[in-house]
Amino acid sequence: YPRIKSPPAVKRIATEDTIALYRPDIDSLTQEDFPFTLVLEERQSIREYADKPITGRQVGEFLFRSARVKELLRREHQDLTDRPYPGAGAVYELEIYLSIGVCDGIDPGLYHYCPHGHLLERICGRTRDVDYLLKEARSAAGLEKLPQILLTIAARFERMSWKYESMAYSAVLKNVGTLYQTMYLVATAMDLAPCALGGGNSDVFARAAGLDYYAETSVGEFLIGSKRMGEI
Numbered sequence: 001y002p003r004i005k006s007p008p009a010v011k012r013i014a015t016e017d018t019i020a021l022y023r024p025d026i027d028s029l030t031q032e033d034f035p036f037t038l039v040l041e042e043r044q045s046i047r048e049y050a051d052k053p054i055t056g057r058q059v060g061e062f063l064f065r066s067a068r069v070k071e072l073l074r075r076e077h078q079d080l081t082d083r084p085y086p087g088a089g090a091v092y093e094l095e096i097y098l099s100i101g102v103c104d105g106i107d108p109g110l111y112h113y114c115p116h117g118h119l120l121e122r123i124c125g126r127t128r129d130v131d132y133l134l135k136e137a138r139s140a141a142g143l144e145k146l147p148q149i150l151l152t153i154a155a156r157f158e159r160m161s162w163k164y165e166s167m168a169y170s171a172v173l174k175n176v177g178t179l180y181q182t183m184y185l186v187a188t189a190m191d192l193a194p195c196a197l198g199g200g201n202s203d204v205f206a207r208a209a210g211l212d213y214y215a216e217t218s219v220g221e222f223l224i225g226s227k228r229m230g231e232i
Helices: 026-032 036-042 056-067 128-141 157-189 202-209
Strands: 018-020 071-073 080-082 094-100 109-114 119-124 149-156 192-197 216-226
Touching: 036 157, 056 094, 056 157, 056 216, 094 128, 094 157, 094 202, 109 202, 119 202, 128 149, 128 192, 128 202, 128 216, 149 157, 149 202, 157 192, 157 216, 202 216
Parallel strands: none
Antiparallel strands: 018 119, 071 080, 094 109, 094 149, 109 119, 149 216, 192 216
């Protein structure tokens, strides 16, 4: 193992300005959810939203089901975590940031999702950079209106390269794919409108979030919003 210490398994919260998110009852969902095959068959990108926006409760359930820390695993060399989506070596270097344009119950702005405490950490309001990210996402997805919520997936590169060295970036991109699919399936089960994006602006995102571009920045983007009635 490398001699340097591995970055922590869970990114530390940097502010007291946080929002506790709704936690669904997983045992109840196992009985009430759509059948798995139905979710697989109906999974698709949806680029139109209902007039009534996604709610804070739905955001909480979506993140809880797709990305929370289920268990913190203490290990001698590198602490690991267990989460709903698979990740190389249980390292889980990915971080989720929410650029919120409109959401019933959560103010517009940029937030970081804290998967261990299941809460949102407020970074800033709807600044010029946040607005730019939303507009660019609208263009990439071909939307008529701005997206309700843009999820930016960032990677803490040192956490992955500590173990995988030259394989790290390849593993990061594969992990993004597994998170995409998990988000698609959860959104479908929740009757929401999901859409993964292939573009993005990592420079603007890093500036908006106040991150060191070379230590942590965006590697994926995903839109989520309320689904119009009648959409498949």
